[in-house]
Structures are given as structure tokens and as C-alpha cells.
Amino acid sequence: MKNIKIKVARVEHDLSQADLAKKVGVTRQTIGLIEQGKYNPSLQLCLSICKTLGKTLDDLFWEEE
Amino acid sequence: MKNIKIKVARVEHDLSQADLAKKVGVTRQTIGLIEQGKYNPSLQLCLSICKTLGKTLDDLFWEEE
DNA sequence: ACATAATGCAATATATATTTTTCATTAAGA
DNA sequence: TCTTAATGAAAAATATATATTGCATTATGT
Numbered sequence: 538m539k540n541i542k543i544k545v546a547r548v549e550h551d552l553s554q555a556d557l558a559k560k561v562g563v564t565r566q567t568i569g570l571i572e573q574g575k576y577n578p579s580l581q582l583c584l585s586i587c588k589t590l591g592k593t594l595d596d597l598f599w600e601e602e
Numbered sequence: 603m604k605n606i607k608i609k610v611a612r613v614e615h616d617l618s619q620a621d622l623a624k625k626v627g628v629t630r631q632t633i634g635l636i637e638q639g640k641y642n643p644s645l646q647l648c649l650s651i652c653k654t655l656g657k658t659l660d661d662l663f664w665e666e667e
Numbered sequence: 668a669c670a671t672a673a674t675g676c677a678a679t680a681t682a683t684a685t686t687t688t689t690c691a692t693t694a695a696g697a
Numbered sequence: 698t699c700t701t702a703a704t705g706a707a708a709a710a711t712a713t714a715t716a717t718t719g720c721a722t723t724a725t726g727t
Contacts, residue, residue, distance in 0.1 A: 553703060564686055569704065579642045579684070579714080580663055594659035598645055618673060629716055634674065644684080644714070 539574040542597050546590040547572075561585045604639040607662050611655040612637075626650045 547557050554572070555565040563582060570576040571586075578586075583598055590597070612622050612633075619637070620630040628647060635641040636651075643651075648663055655662070 555703075565704085566687085566706090567685060569706095570685090573705080576684070577644045577646045579644055580648055581642045582684090583645055583648075584663075584665075594664055598649075599659055600649075620673075630674085631676090631717085632715060634676095635715090638675080641714070647714090 538600070540572055540597070542592075543568075543586065543590070544572050546592055546597065550590060557586070557589065560589045603665070605637055605662070607657075608633075608651065608655070609637050611657055611662060615655060622651070622654065625654045 547554070550557075552560070554568045558565045558568045561568070561582065562585065567576070567578070567582075571578050571582075583594060587594055587597055612619070615622075617625070619633045623630045623633045626633070626647065627650065632641065632643075632647075636643050636647075648659060652659055652662055
């Protein structure tokens with residue numbers, strides 16, 4: 538499923554996908570695919586994204602259903 | 603770094619590494635390596651572990667430093 | 668002491684995350 | 698309209714998570 542939370546948090550920080558990717562140390566494509574929900578990222582990558590965006594794992598990656 | 607939180611949550615549920623692995627759908631070795639901090643598990647695996655142990659991502663995988 | 672369960676460790680094989688490159692499309696600004 | 702930034706998509710290559718198998722060690726119970 539799409540991860541709209543990351544996109545929102547990213548835009549709140551006025552970052553493009555490429556900007557976030559650079560800060561996190563991955564490729565723009567990787568960020569794009571994660572936001573589209575087509576990826577199963579690694580924990581370390583999730584943590585890097587969280588720290589960069591000032592959020593926690595539960596904030597960005599927890600889904601209730 | 604070692605992930606003692608998973609081990610504690612697992613023991614609270616009276617599960618062996620093999621038990622948890624089976625419930626989560628991975629190998630015993632994978633669980634063992636995650637507890638030893640020698641692995642970078644995927645988000646989906648982290649989520650499966652959380653749901654099986656009744657914890658959240660922040661409970662089990664968030665590290666302050 | 669013996670048996671068994673639980674765990675660590677290590678090698679190889681496989682699946683998949685991530686990179687790299689390239690191209691197409693859309694939106695925004697001059 | 699022209700240019701550029703931002704994003705989606707797709708193919709091939711690489712890195713790494715995970716599986717599989719087997720063995721060694723430690724703890725626990727009898």
C-alpha cells in the first residue's frame with residue numbers, strides 16, 4: 538500500500554524525493570518506490586528516514602487494520 | 603547492536619526462537635541473528651514480529667542515542 | 668552422567684532490496 | 698512557449714536479506 542505519511546512528512550520539510558534520498562544515503566528511486574508502497578525497505582533505511590524527518594517508526598511505518 | 607527487547611518480548615510469550623520463527627514465517631536463524639543485532643531485517647518482517655509479540659515498531663526497534 | 672531443547676556459528680544457495688542508467692510525463696516559472 | 702525540477706517507470710547489475718543444512722555448545726531436567 539502507498540505510504541502517504543512519508544510523503545507528507547517529506548513535503549513538510551520541503552524536501553524533494555531526491556533531497557531526502559541524498560540525506561538518507563539512498564537513491565531517489567528507492568524513496569519513490571517506498572512512497573508508492575512497492576518496496577519492503579530495510580529497518581536501517583526506515584530508521585534513517587525517520588531520523589531525517591523527525592518522526593518515529595510508528596509515525597511513518599505503522600499500519601493499523 | 604543486540605536487540606534485547608525482542609528477546610524479552612519473546613520470552614514473555616514463552617516462545618523459543620524457533621517458535622517465533624515459525625509464527626512469523628521465517629527461519630530460526632533469522633530470528634537468532636536479529637536478536638544478536640547482526641541483521642538488518644526488512645520492514646515487513648519487523649511488522650510480523652511486532653504483531654506476533656503484541657508490540658509496536660517503536661517498542662521493539664527504536665533506539666535512542 | 669545422559670538426553671534433549673535452545674541457541675550460536677558458518678558455508679552455500681536463493682530471493683529480493685537497492686543501484687545505475689535512461690526515458691517519459693507532469694507541473695511550475697520565466 | 699521554453700526550460701527546468703520533480704516524479705514515475707523499466708531494464709540490467711549488484712548487494713544483501715533470508716533459507717537451507719549441518720555441527721558445536723550450553724543449559725536444563727531426569
